[in-house]
Amino acid sequence: xxxxTIERTVHETARREADAPRSLVARLDRPLTLESGAVLGxxxxxxxxxxxxxxxxxxxxxxxHALTGDQHVANVHPVTGKPGWxxxxxxxxxxxxxxxxFVICSNVLGGCMGTxxxxxxxxxxxxxxxxxxxxxxxRDMVAAQAALVDHLGVRDLFAVVGGSMxxxxxxxxxxxxxxxxxxxxxxxxxxxxxAQNIAFHEVGRQAVTADPDWREGRYLVExxxxxxxxxxxxxxxxxxxxxxxxxxxxFGRNLQDRAARTFGFDADFQIExxxxxxxxxxxxRFDANSYLYVTRAMDYFDLAADHGGVLAKAFxxxxxxxxxxxxxxDWLFPTEDSRQIVHAxxxxxxxxxxxxxxxxxxxxxxxxxxxxxxxxTKGFIDSAARARGLPPA
Amino acid sequence: xxxxTIERTVHETARREADAPRSLVARLDRPLTLESGAVLGxxxxxxxxxxxxxxxxxxxxxxxHALTGDQHVANVHPVTGKPGWxxxxxxxxxxxxxxxxFVICSNVLGGCMGTxxxxxxxxxxxxxxxxxxxxxxxRDMVAAQAALVDHLGVRDLFAVVGGSMxxxxxxxxxxxxxxxxxxxxxxxxxxxxxAQNIAFHEVGRQAVTADPDWREGRYLVExxxxxxxxxxxxxxxxxxxxxxxxxxxxFGRNLQDRAARTFGFDADFQIExxxxxxxxxxxxRFDANSYLYVTRAMDYFDLAADHGGVLAKAFxxxxxxxxxxxxxxDWLFPTEDSRQIVHAxxxxxxxxxxxxxxxxxxxxxxxxxxxxxxxxTKGFIDSAARARGLPPA
Numbered sequence: 001x002x003x004x005t006i007e008r009t010v011h012e013t014a015r016r017e018a019d020a021p022r023s024l025v026a027r028l029d030r031p032l033t034l035e036s037g038a039v040l041g042x043x044x045x046x047x048x049x050x051x052x053x054x055x056x057x058x059x060x061x062x063x064x065h066a067l068t069g070d071q072h073v074a075n076v077h078p079v080t081g082k083p084g085w086x087x088x089x090x091x092x093x094x095x096x097x098x099x100x101x102f103v104i105c106s107n108v109l110g111g112c113m114g115t116x117x118x119x120x121x122x123x124x125x126x127x128x129x130x131x132x133x134x135x136x137x138x139r140d141m142v143a144a145q146a147a148l149v150d151h152l153g154v155r156d157l158f159a160v161v162g163g164s165m166x167x168x169x170x171x172x173x174x175x176x177x178x179x180x181x182x183x184x185x186x187x188x189x190x191x192x193x194x195a196q197n198i199a200f201h202e203v204g205r206q207a208v209t210a211d212p213d214w215r216e217g218r219y220l221v222e223x224x225x226x227x228x229x230x231x232x233x234x235x236x237x238x239x240x241x242x243x244x245x246x247x248x249x250x251f252g253r254n255l256q257d258r259a260a261r262t263f264g265f266d267a268d269f270q271i272e273x274x275x276x277x278x279x280x281x282x283x284x285r286f287d288a289n290s291y292l293y294v295t296r297a298m299d300y301f302d303l304a305a306d307h308g309g310v311l312a313k314a315f316x317x318x319x320x321x322x323x324x325x326x327x328x329x330d331w332l333f334p335t336e337d338s339r340q341i342v343h344a345x346x347x348x349x350x351x352x353x354x355x356x357x358x359x360x361x362x363x364x365x366x367x368x369x370x371x372x373x374x375x376x377t378k379g380f381i382d383s384a385a386r387a388r389g390l391p392p393a
Numbered sequence: 394x395x396x397x398t399i400e401r402t403v404h405e406t407a408r409r410e411a412d413a414p415r416s417l418v419a420r421l422d423r424p425l426t427l428e429s430g431a432v433l434g435x436x437x438x439x440x441x442x443x444x445x446x447x448x449x450x451x452x453x454x455x456x457x458h459a460l461t462g463d464q465h466v467a468n469v470h471p472v473t474g475k476p477g478w479x480x481x482x483x484x485x486x487x488x489x490x491x492x493x494x495f496v497i498c499s500n501v502l503g504g505c506m507g508t509x510x511x512x513x514x515x516x517x518x519x520x521x522x523x524x525x526x527x528x529x530x531x532r533d534m535v536a537a538q539a540a541l542v543d544h545l546g547v548r549d550l551f552a553v554v555g556g557s558m559x560x561x562x563x564x565x566x567x568x569x570x571x572x573x574x575x576x577x578x579x580x581x582x583x584x585x586x587x588a589q590n591i592a593f594h595e596v597g598r599q600a601v602t603a604d605p606d607w608r609e610g611r612y613l614v615e616x617x618x619x620x621x622x623x624x625x626x627x628x629x630x631x632x633x634x635x636x637x638x639x640x641x642x643x644f645g646r647n648l649q650d651r652a653a654r655t656f657g658f659d660a661d662f663q664i665e666x667x668x669x670x671x672x673x674x675x676x677x678r679f680d681a682n683s684y685l686y687v688t689r690a691m692d693y694f695d696l697a698a699d700h701g702g703v704l705a706k707a708f709x710x711x712x713x714x715x716x717x718x719x720x721x722x723d724w725l726f727p728t729e730d731s732r733q734i735v736h737a738x739x740x741x742x743x744x745x746x747x748x749x750x751x752x753x754x755x756x757x758x759x760x761x762x763x764x765x766x767x768x769x770t771k772g773f774i775d776s777a778a779r780a781r782g783l784p785p786a
Contacts, residue, residue, distance in 0.1 A: 036656035135656040195640040195664045196632065202665045203629045205658065206672070210621035212605055228603035235596045236629050239589065244724075247588040253695060261693060263429035263528040265598065265685060269692065271588045272595045279599070292658060299662065300654060302646060331637075331724075 022078045023048055023071055023107070023114050026151045032109075032143055038134035042123050045148045046114025047071050047106035050090065051098035053154065059390055060154045061096055062145060063105040064162030064169035066367075067237075067294055068286055070113040073105040074098065079285045088369045095378035096161065100385075100393050104152065108169075109144040110136040110294050112287035116144075119220060119287040130289060131217035138165070138301045142172045146180075156180050158388055159381060163187035163366030164333065165294070168301050171341065174322070175303055175314040183384035185377065187325040188366040190337035191311050191344065192302040197332060200240055201295040204233030208288050217289055230288045231279030238278045243329035243362030247271060304344075311344035318345075321387070322352040323380040325366075325373065332363040353380070415471045416441055416464055416500070416507050419544045425502075425536055431527035435516050438541045439507025440464050440499035443483065444491035446547065452783055453547045454489055455538060456498040457555030457562035459760075460630075460687055461679055463506040466498040467491065472678045481762045488771035489554065493778075493786045497545065501562075502537040503529040503687050505680035509537075512613060512680040523682060524610035531558070531694045535565045539573075549573050551781055552774060556580035556759030557726065558687070561694050564734065567715070568696055568707035576777035578770065580718040581759040583730035584704050584737065585695040590725060593633055594688040597626030601681050610682055623681045624672030631671045636722035636755030640664060697737075704737035711738075714780070715745040716773040718759075718766065725756040746773070 023046040031041035048071045053060060063073050063086065070077075074084040074091045090096045090103055107115035110133070122129040149157065160173045160181050167189025174184045193201075208214055211229025215222045239247075251271040255261065267273035307313035322345055326338035335356050345352040357372045359365045365373065386392075416439040424434035441464045446453060456466050456479065463470075467477040467484045483489045483496055500508035503526070515522040542550065553566045553574050560582025567577045586594075601607055604622025608615045632640075644664040648654065660666035700706035715738055719731035728749050738745040750765045752758045758766065778785075 038656075131658075192646060194637065195644045195646065195662075196635075196637045198646070198662050199632045199640065199664050199668055200629075202660075202662075202668055203625060203632065206621075206628060206669070207600060207603075207625045209658075210600075210625055211603065228599075232596060232600045232603055232625065235599060236593075239592045239596070242589075244587065244589045244727075247592065251588045253585060253588065253591070253698075263431075265524075265602075265689065267595075269588075269591050269595075271592050275592055275595055276599070296658065305646075334637075 025114055026148050028144070028147045028151070030147070032140065032147070034134055034140045035137040036134055040116070040134060043109070043116045043144060043147075044114065044120070045106050045109075045116075045144050045151075047104060047148055048073065048075060049105075049152075050074050050103040051101055053102040053152075057154055058156065058158060058388065059101050060149070060152075060157050061101045061103045061159045061161060062149065062157050062173070063090060063096070063103060064145070064160065064166035064173075065105065065108065066162070066164035066166045067298065068282070068291075069166070070111065071105045071107045072113075074103070080281075085367060088374065089377060095374055095381055096159075097393055100390070101158065102154075104149065104154075106145055106148050108141045108294065110141070110290060110297060112290035117287065118217070118289035118293055128220040130220065133293065135296060136293060137297050138168045138172050139176060139306070141297065142169050142176060145169070145173075146177055149180075156182065158390070159183040159185060159384060161185040161187075161377075162189075164189055164363065165298050167333075168298065171303055171314070172301075174318060174320050175307070178315070178318045178320050181320045182388050183321045183323075183380070185323050185325070185380060186341065187373070188327055188330050188333045188338075188363055189341075190333050191304060191314075191341050193299050194337070198299045200236060201299055203236050204295060205292050207232040207236065208291060214288060219288065225283070226288045227283045230283050230286070230291060231276075233291060234282040235275045235279040238275060240332045241362060241364040243331065243360055245329060245360040246362055249360065311340065312347035315345055315348040315350050318348060318350045320350065321384055322350060323376070324352060324354045325376060326356050327361065327363070327365040327370075328356060328358050329360045330363040330365065418507055419541050421537070421540045421544070423540070425533065425540070427527055427533045428530040429527055433509070433527060436502070436509045436537060436540075437507065437513070438499050438502075438509075438537050440497060440541055441466065441468060442545075443467050443496040444494055446495040446545075450547055451549065451551060451781065452494050453542070453545075453550050454494045454496045454552045454554060455542065455550050455566070456483060456489070456496060457538070457553065457559035457566075458498065458501065459555070459557035459559045460691065461675070461684075462559070463504065464498045464500045465506075467496070478760060481767065482770060488767055488774055489552075490786055493783070494551065495547075497542065497547075499538055499541050501534045501687065503534070503683060503690060505683035510680065511610070511682035511686055521613040523613065526686065528689060528693075529686060530690050531561045531565050532569060532699070534690065535562050535569060538562070538566075539570055542573075549575065551783070552576040552578060552777060554578040554580075554770075555582075557582055557756065558691050560726075561691065564696055564707070565694075567711060567713050568700070571708070571711045571713055574713045575781055576714045576716075576773070578716050578718070578773060579734065580766070581720055581723050581726045581731075581756055582734075583726050584697060584707075584734050586692050587730070591692045593629060594692055596629050597688060598685050600625040600629070601684060607681060612681065618676070619681045620676045623676050623679070623684060624669075626684060627675040628668045628672040631668060633725045634755060634757040636724065636753055638722060638753040639755055642753065704733065705740035708738055708741035708743050711741060711743045713743065714777055715743060716769065717745060717747045718769060719749050720754065720756070720758040720763075721749060721751050722753045723756040723758065
């Protein structure tokens, strides 16, 4: 390992740590007993809030982020300098209007943006946890969020909203803390992770752990970063977030600036250089061990299995209003997955609406400025707010 | 690198080389001028034949193999000990009946089972070519096959048959040497590689080249093998050969023998251990640089682009009879790709039939014992044989 690389590694670790204070951090005063049975003490939850809690404490909205998201839902990201990942959806005058709602978004347990995760210091050793952090599940992530919400003095959430892994957390909130959730908006998600999705995650994990710079998970201690492995993992995953028609429209077989094929292994095609860029930029902002932990949490998610194999039982006697959203070209979490959620909610006699949005943007549509998604969210939130007796915007 | 690994590497290189003589090898007496413009001398083409050429030399069938296939279409594979990769389709009494036809199958140019490829010795250096081998294309593969067919004293092929990349070769044969092809059966293929497929290939190549044991392509000289990278590439690719419903049926979320989740990163789910096995066993039989070359050849394939952007022009005045086959659950080469071939053949007024076979087996269906595929092939071959005036079986 060259000196430049070591310097870079140290610089980045420092940068990541220095970033944490830019978010608020709640230090949980009680240890979390995880689904695995392990007890995790000293948990920190990094979060952002937007807007103000009303006097009745009835206008709080929790946003749950996806696999590689974070708490910076509606502010400029401190590492990438890009707008918040859901600034189309959350902000002044947006469907989740920060002039109307008190919006909370926290980094998930196991993440790498300030919440306790494998890159956090293990208080027992003074070194980053690495693989010594116990495995966390979607239910554990939700438990940490619930502790944060308590910490903020909020009992009832007006709404819990999220897409993809965020949608899994929404479903878990409705199942585990249904009495605290007035409205739930799970988008492009599933009540269990499919075999194909587990397969893609396993490829990503193998790519990370195949990188010798992963150092059996001890790369932070040893001053390395498994860049190449994590980039490959991201590239494979990124394909699954898009759709074949969108790739065809956006890239097709277009070549890079060069007019002709080079008859070599450079990125001749635009899609190749696009993917390589996605892989490389991901490494700048994400921790490799976090990628292992959070993908594993998704793989383990199976809400029916937690309720005797019957998904409807997860939502028994639910008073929560649901709006379930899927996208026609999403092949990672296809509409069929959303339909299974809706069937279970119907079987539980829950209040549910279901919207399948026509788009060629694939799974990533939940993050994009898709007018029908914006309109659906606004309609659902406004209607639920009226039902909740919140003043109009 | 440990001694055991070095020994294993040497052993395997030796085994692979020792294997070549088990196939027949044609040494082309003229250099090939490749599509890139490079001139490649000393080309060897390893092949197998089955059955006998008739006196009229009119019963030759060329089988074209897919990305990781080889010439061992209907005999026990000398490395894996498994039956030939298409023994359901080729053999005595099979649709491509070796008691009736003279069947030829050769390892593709760029391959690693005896035909000249990146693992072959470069006569100029006495070392394996590695990345010094010029890039080859599907058209170059077909040129090498044509030279082999000449070498065997065969002018006209009764049929050219293949699936996936083999189907690309079938289309290229019909386009470049149409007057030598009586019947063509391209299965589960496309006239051009899609953006999504290029993307998956690029992930695989990045996985290989990210492995430090790839040694910038010089691993054979340096006594290494990029096992981990190649295994990851294979795992990602393998997912694309299957279908979500098939994965769901075969594996679902089934756990391994252990009754419960381990809350760790072992292969808890059956799909994980299946994929890991696919990756590991692939490394035993395939050369990493070959994987780069052959995936690149597929990416470069765009038959319309070679004919002024109009696919129909590739088949102008074609006298070949075509049967185009696709599978409903194949998302790598979806039916739409086959339809585009059929439209072009129709526009060129070619003789074409088209069969879309209902199956949940995904792209891999072309390799499997799918009764409708067997029946379609038998029907097409028998009918073409009658039209060719070949005696019945």
